[in-house]
Amino acid sequence: MFNIPAKKTASQIIETFKHADFTSDRLTEKFGFSIPPPYHHPQASRFTSQVGEESLTDNLMRLFFLGLPVKSDTLPLQFAQNIFECGLAFADGVLVRPMVLVTPMLxxxxxxxxxxxxxxxxxxxxxxxxxxxxxxxxxAITDPGQKVLDLCGGCGPHAIFAGQFSESVTSTDSNPRAKQFVDFNSALNGIENIQAVTGDLFAAIPADKYNLILCNPPFVISPSTTDGFRDNKFELDHLLYKILCEAPRHLEEGGFFQTTCEWVQIRGEEWTERLKNWLKDNGCDAWIIEANCQAPESYASNRLKETSPDQSADSEALDQYIKYFNNKSVEAIRGGLIFLRRRAGANWQVISTLQKKPTRSLSSEIKQGFQTHDLLYSDVNDQTLLGAKLCVPEGLQLYASSSWDTNQWALDTMTIENACGLYSKVSIDETMQTLISSFNGAAPVQRVLESFALTMEIPVEMATTQGLAFVRSLLEEGLLKPSQ
Ligand SMILES: C[S@@+](CC[C@H](N)C(=O)[O-])C[C@H]1O[C@@H](n2cnc3c(N)ncnc32)[C@H](O)[C@@H]1O
Structure with a gap:
């Protein structure tokens, strides 16, 4: 299929991509997104008309992002030779046709x-x-020097990403062709610490343990099992259940498992309890982040649009989906992420809702979230919390709205938000604003509340009891964090 590129060839190819500014930023500028659209996308012809035939950037977008042929004389000679040699494209008369897609990723x-x-x-x-x-x-948590597993790794985006900061990465996939892509992508990006293996879920690494497991599995919930890259053979969301059952024993103490996923809400059952039951007594803390919820009909129709260009076939397929969901009493399909961390002792389970899609790495916010949940939920009593040192996370945002009243501005509302997307906005008043700013990471909570009581001229006892409840809610909303 491919010829793995030699170091020099790989770096020449990458240099051409970078020199031509074939980057996710340029793709987003041009198309409004940076991952290749499905070939049957209803607006495929509009995308094609958005790329010219003159500049190298446009021709690389045309060839490797849209998967269309380009004229051979638009590509630098050495680059053309390199991509032919390693099997990324082939010459067809005066045209060059792509054999693969190439997506810039960070x-x-x-x-x-x-x-x-x-x-x-x-x-x-x-x-x-x-x-x-x-x-x-x-x-993804990007702690350096870790042993990482990319489960259901596909062509290896997460393995390639983790390869930059980890000691070693194993990428596993049941599809033997995935290994070839991972090997190719490792060589293309000059990353030498990735090992790709083939096998069913954890079967390829039966006894190994990792500090970090990343997983973007084929989680689509459907009556079909034909698209192995997104469907799976399990009933409803039982692939997720299986992965969640097996992951803990492949984690080192303190190690994290992070997966994207979808799960169903069964009529008459609390979905939160269902997931919590799946995760109980597994030796791990669990943080479930719900990101979306769809009714079965819209879920089915959205999923079908992703793969089927043929609208007439869709109504039959749609019926199949609806019947499947009805028979299994599925009320809704929810999606999000689940994070586990192996930790001895009494474990906590937290469910939160994603407020907005991330636009940057949230590695430190996720680690911070785990520390905060430890402080709130792992056998912590009031004394421990009073002794903790807290500070305000970077990037907190305060929004104030005032209106003109006679001859001065009158403050109407104030909201504060940890804008990383993991937390919701909270209404506060000026007293709370003052209290939040007094947490500077140096003094324990008790001392902060005492001096706040003095400033506000309120009894210390009252400030401690009420303040402690407030501190808990600030921690829950990501408006305070344990200082390092
Ligand atoms: C949705 S794709 C994601 C690929 C990759 N992780 C990514 O994010 O681009 C799911 C991958 O899981 C693989 N897969 C499906 N069933 C599997 C199984 N039982 N064990 C291991 N891998 C599996 C598929 O071959 C596919 O590559």
Missing amino acids: QQYVVSDLHPNNTKYADQYVPTLSQPAMHLLSF
Whole structure:
């Protein structure tokens, strides 16, 4: 399929991509998104008309992002030779045709299959980057020097990403072609600490333990099992259940498991309890972040649009989905992320709602969230909390709205928000604002509340009792954090 590029060839290819500014920023500027659209996208012809045939940037976008042929004389000679030699494209008369897609991902490039039907290996299609894959990148914990597993790794975006800061990365996938892509992508990006293996879930690494497991599995919940890169053979969300059951024993103490996922809400059951039951007594703290919720009909229709260009076939497929969900009493399909951390002792489970999509790495916010939950929920009593040192997280935002009243501004409302997207806005008043600013990480909570009582001229006891409840809610809303 490919010829793994030699170091020099790989760096020449990457240099051409970078020199031509074939980057996610440029793609977002041009198309409004930076992951390749499905080939049958209803606006595919508009995307094509957005790229010219003159500049190298446009031709690289045309060839490797939209998967269209370009004229061979638009590509630098050495670059053309390099991409032919390693099998990224081939010459067809005066045209160059792509064999794969190449997607810029942060500072790296990820090679994947062109599209599901355009390969003789259609049943072993290796998908390109997706929104969930990008989300997982944003949430991934990037502690250096770790042993990392990329479970259901596909062409290896998370392995390539983790390879930059980790000691070693293993990428596993049941599709043997995925290994070839991971090996290729490692060489293309000059990353040497990735090992790709083939096997069913954890079966490929039966006894190994990791500090970090990243997983963007085929979580789509559907009656179909034909698209192995997104469907799975399990009933409803039981692939997720299986992964959640097995992951803990592959984590080192203190190690994290982070997965994108979808799960169902069954009529008459609390979905929160269902997930909590799945996760109880597994030796891990669990943080479930719900990001979206869809009714079965809209879920089915959205999922079908992703893969099917044929609208007439859709109504039959849609019926199948609806019947499937009805028979299984599915009321809604929810999506989000689940994070586990292996920790001896009494474990906590927290469920929160994502407020907005991440636009940058939230690695430190996720670590901070775990520390905060430890402080709030792991056997912590009032005395421990009073002894804790807290501070205000970077980037907190305060919004004040005032109106003109006779001859001066009168403050109407004040809200404060940890704008990373993990927390919601909270209404506060000026007293609370003053109290929040007094947490500077140096003094324990008790001392902060005592001096606040003195300033406000209120009894210390009252300030401590009420203040402690307030501090808990500030921690829960990400408006305070334990200082390091
Ligand atoms: C949604 S794709 C994600 C790929 C990659 N993690 C990414 O984010 O781009 C899911 C991947 O899981 C793989 N897969 C499906 N079933 C699997 C199984 N039982 N064990 C391991 N991998 C599996 C598929 O081959 C596919 O590459």
